[in-house]
Amino acid sequence: MNLIIDQGNSVTKMALFRAGQLQNVDFYPKWGPDEVTRFLDTHAVDAAIFSTVTNPDPEALKLLQQRVRCFVRFDHTSQIPVxxxxxxxxxxxxxxxxxxxxxxxxxxxxxxxxxxxxxxxxxxxxxxxxxxxxxxxxxxxxxxxxxxxxxxxxxxxxxxxxxxxxxxxxxxxxxxxxxxxxxxxxxxxxxxxxxxxxxxxxxxxxxxxxxxxxxxxxxxxxxxxxxxxxxxxxxxxxxxxx
Incomplete structure (x- = not known):
C-alpha cells in the first residue's frame, strides 16, 4: 500500500493507493506527529511520499522515515516522467x-x-x-x-x-x-x-x-x-x- 501525503497551505491530505488505484483520502487542517502515528497504527503502509508547499513538521517527517520502509521526500531533484x-x-x-x-x-x-x-x-x-x-x-x-x-x-x-x-x-x-x-x-x-x-x-x-x-x-x-x-x-x- 502506498501512502501519499500532500501538504497544502490550509490542509494536508493523506491518501492510500493500492495497485495504482486510489483507496481513500483523509483531510487534516492540523497535521503533525500525532496524526502520522494514528494513521500508521491503523494502516499497513509499504511506501510513502511526502510533498509540501509550506514548512513541514520535522518530527512528523522523522516518524515517517523511521516507520515506513520506503520513504520519498518529493523535491526538485526527484525523478519525474515529464x-x-x-x-x-x-x-x-x-x-x-x-x-x-x-x-x-x-x-x-x-x-x-x-x-x-x-x-x-x-x-x-x-x-x-x-x-x-x-x-x-x-x-x-x-x-x-x-x-x-x-x-x-x-x-x-x-x-x-x-x-x-x-x-x-x-x-x-x-x-x-x-x-x-x-x-x-x-x-x-x-x-x-x-x-x-x-x-x-x-x-x-x-x-x-x-x-x-x-x-x-x-x-x-x-x-x-x-x-x-x-x-x-x-x-x-x-x-x-x-
Whole structure:
C-alpha cells in the first residue's frame, strides 16, 4: 500500500493507493506527529511520499522515515516522467509538478491544461510530447475576498460559501459573485485562448474549489480533485523500488 501525503497551505491530505488505484483520502487542517502515528497504527503502509508547499513538521517527517520502509521526500531533484520546459524549474511549486504528472497519466499524447483552484489558481500547460512548458498563477477565490476587505476602508470580510448570483444584490453577494465568477470567467478565457493554439486541448480542473467553479463554467471541463495525489503516486513509483 502506498501512502501519499500532500501538504497544502490550509490542509494536508493523506491518501492510500493500492495497485495504482486510489483507496481513500483523509483531510487534516492540523497535521503533525500525532496524526502520522494514528494513521500508521491503523494502516499497513509499504511506501510513502511526502510533498509540501509550506514548512513541514520535522518530527512528523522523522516518524515517517523511521516507520515506513520506503520513504520519498518529493523535491526538485526527484525523478519525474515529464520534461520541464520552465526556465526556473527550481521555483516551480511541487503541487504543480505533481498535477502535471497526474494529467500526463490520464491523457497521454494530448496537450493538457491543468487548472488547480485553491488558495491560488494555477494554470499549467503540458504539451502533447510530454513537456511541461509552464503556466500562470492568479489569486484564488478566498484571496480575492480577503484582498477586497484588507485593501479597502469599508468592504467586509465575506465568506466564500453562500449564494452566488450572476449579479450581486447586496454587498456580500456582489463580493462573493465577483470573486467566484471572476475566477470562473478567467478559466474560460484561458480555455478559449489555448484551444485556438492547441485544438485537441484537454482541460482538468482540480483543487479545493474545483466543484464550486465547475458549476459556473459553461465550457467543457473535466473535474479531478485528486490529480495531485495521482501524480504523487506515480512519482513515488518512479523514485522507489516497491
Amino acid at each position: 520534461r520541464i520546459g520552465y526556465h526556473t524549474p527550481h521555483t516551480l511549486g511541487l503541487d504543480r509538478i505533481a498535477a502535471v504528472v497526474g494529467a500526463s497519466m490520464e491523457c497521454p499524447g494530448r496537450p493538457v491544461l491543468i487548472v488547480d483552484a485553491g488558495t491560488c489558481v494555477t494554470y499549467d500547460l503540458l504539451t502533447a510530447d510530454g513537456t511541461f512548458v509552464g503556466g500562470n498563477i492568479a489569486p484564488g477565490i478566498r484571496l480575492r475576498l480577503l484582498a477586497m476587505h484588507e485593501h479597502t476602508g469599508k468592504l467586509p470580510l465575506v465568506d466564500d460559501s453562500g449564494e452566488i448570483p450572476e449579479i450581486g444584490f447586496s454587498t456580500e453577494t456582489a463580493m462573493r459573485a465577483g470573486a467566484t465568477l471572476g475566477v470562473a470567467y478567467e478559466i474560460e478565457g484561458y480555455m478559449a485562448r489555448l484551444n485556438e493554439i492547441y485544438p485537441d486541448l484537454f482541460v482538468f480542473l482540480t483543487g479545493g474549489d474545483a466543484l464550486k467553479l465547475a458549476a459556473k463554467i459553461k465550457s467543457r471541463i473535466f473535474v479531478n480533485e485528486n490529480l495531485v495525489l495521482t501524480g504523487l503516486n506515480r512519482i513515488l513509483q518512479e523514485n522507489a523500488e516497491i
